[in-house]
Amino acid sequence: MGKIKQLLTNWRIILLIIFLIFAVIAIRPNPFKEGVAIKAIAKNSSAALAGIENPKPGLSPMSKEIIISMNNVPINTVADYYEFVDSLDANRTVRIKTNKQSYTLMTKGEYEKKELNETEQKIKKETVTVNETIDNKTVSVNKTINKTVTVPKIKKIYIGVQDIGLSVSQAATSNIRKGLDLQGGTRVLLQPAEAVDDNMMGTIIDNLKERLNVYGLTDVVVKEIRDKPKLLGEGNKYILVEIAGATEEEVKDLLAKQGKFEAKVGNASVFKGGEDITYVCRTAECSGIDPNRGCGKVEGGYACTFMFSISLTPDAAQKQADATKDLRIEKTEQGEYLSEKLVLFLDDKKVDQLNIAADLKGRAVTEIAISGSGAGTTEPDAMTNALKEMKRLQTILITGSLPVKINIVKTDNISPMLGVQFVKNALLVGMIAILSVAVVIFIRYRHIKVAASMIVVSLSEIILVLGFAALVGWNIDLAAIAGIIIAVGTGVDDQIVITDETLRKEAGHLGGWAQRLKRAFFIILAAYFTTVVAMMPLIFAGAGLLKGFALTTIAGVTIGVFVTRPAFASMIKILLGE
């Protein structure tokens, strides 16, 4: 009994226990958790309209919103979810209950629009500004008038139910993020065909993100990877795109072809990305918050107006003049605009629409200013949102006019089934490895306490590394598992050194326990530094794909040397002590 008390009052062991508690809190394991986690929401889908929000990037797996039931049907597995969704018809109400709140959404039908050869008369409501004289003063008043227009008859053909726009996965049972090779998905490594500076790289990445977004793929990682530390020069730059649960064909199609941008007024194409836009200004001189209009108070907060200029080819300018010359001028609070809007399409999907200033009517100008606004509850908020919106628009306009070609240099499409198999297998291998070590140790020392301490310490080391990975948001992939095995392996080596130093009690052996421990730790630290320096270059080599391995190994041996090994030394001293 005395020994247990001694163990629990030793500060090195207390430190290990505290670290373990933190690690478990970071991992938050809950193997019994059921439900389906929301991974992403497609734009303009029923789900998005119902107010379900996209999970914020960097959100830990356990904090994701979980669907509990749909129309009171409990949803426990991804299969349940799909079974329910497949049974839906168009224009039905679906009540989704999540662990955070309830949503009500309407399913939408998917229609094909067909323009017929006949025309029909339609009544269109329109708001116009008229000048009225009230009490001898002329004021502008908005009035709604009914207007009859002739339009081609359109037949809608129902082809099915639109997907409600949720992308889901089985709810995580812990905060450990599984890497792509453990959960399945597609990884594509892209390389610009020529050297690009940091600015251009940023533009390319924003561009890819925007396009993936347009396609409703939001659960994606798009990041820059360099194979040399910035300090040591340029090196090669790559873009890593990782998409869980998308097929390779989809992703390749999307990334390999250049984005197609088109702006239309009514039905007339005005300009296209690549050929018609010669320049999109993104420097402070000609882009930013509009100095003339700036920010102002609006209902419910503030709104800021941004503007930036773009240059068109004379051809495109002429097309714009032709498309706008017959439009009417409408007055609004913000200024005078033309009756039709400039609608922006990215890969044939509508992404935005802009008002056209009245003075552009029928004029062929090559320099045009694009403006828009962003709102927020406070003025800085509104400003941030306006600038964000501006950046998004610029990104869309640049798409298709990227000056560099991007090559796909590596694609991996990993089967989710194999991933599941790997996880199970990794657990089995880990158990076997630790047990085999314990057996060898027991044969060598004939001491159950030594073997047991070694198992306890090795398991703690695994938990600490996983906890650390969960905390900093590292992915655990196969290479990282190898790194953990190595870290635990060196851990066992060091524990053997400690045990041998402690057990050598033969006569004439100099020094007390502290002395012996010092000697053991000299060897351990030397071995530690060699492992760390050997792993350093790997953080960058191979386009960073082995980074996980290098970092996990370094983290593992570091935790081992500073936390678990001192605790092991104390355990051995107390357990084997007289």
Added chain:
Amino acid sequence: MGIKSTLLEIYDKKYKGLMIFTIVLLFLAIGVLGYNYATTGEFVKKGVSLKGGITITIPVDTDIDTGVLKTDLQDRLPKADIEIRRLTEAGMLVSIIIEASDIDEDALKNAVIESKLIELKEDNYTIESMGSSLGASFFRQTIIAVILAFLAMGLVVLITFRSWVPSLFVILAATSDILCTLAAVSLLGMKLTTAGVAAFLMLIGYSVDTDILLTSRVLKRKEGTIFERILGSMKTGMTMSITSFIAALLAYIFTSSDIIKQIMIIIVIGLFFDMLNTWIQNTGILRWYLERKQKKHGEN
């Protein structure tokens, strides 16, 4: 007991003779690598992850004749360089790995589907493709990484012992480990992959551990004779190596992941050579050096 004391006797008295064995081993390894370089232009054959190509991993339930599959695919794709490996878990076949270079992904996939010898089910197989220029740059960088790691390791050893000669012995032992392991890998017909390079880096760390243990015990302790100190550190060091060896061997047998399998087999081979290089080469050379030094001191 008789055998043990005879072995100890040989280990104690004939340590210089034993060293010939490791020296021969080192030269054999250099010979193998040199021969490889002379005939193929590279020291070890590179796998698709370092030279570019496609890897398809297909889980299977029933056994598949890989020889037949290979001939069939080769007939369909005469220009491609195709290799088929079996991935086992505890001896049971779990997946077939098809590696091919000089071919594009769709052509290989179609050939596999047309061969009808193995089923490609949606979502059930993994396909990885690596551009050849990226593979080449990976290879260059990982080689640089290994060299840098080696230099850094040497520096740490030098700082640790603050003594040139014993440090150089440690570095020599690590070099021998790496070269012997590389030669063994090539003789076993294995190809070097990115994961394999990572394993070599690990090996640098692992193999140096026992050498550091030996050198610090022998250099820094004063109790007992040099040989007694060697035996003491050997007991610790062998326990370390044997536990790692067995754990890595079992992991190699039981894992179903090709990456982990490759890492583990290299560690297993490396640890085997490390035992020889630490306890024969490094020990012998260190003992020789120290006893000569002692003699000189004695005479002075």
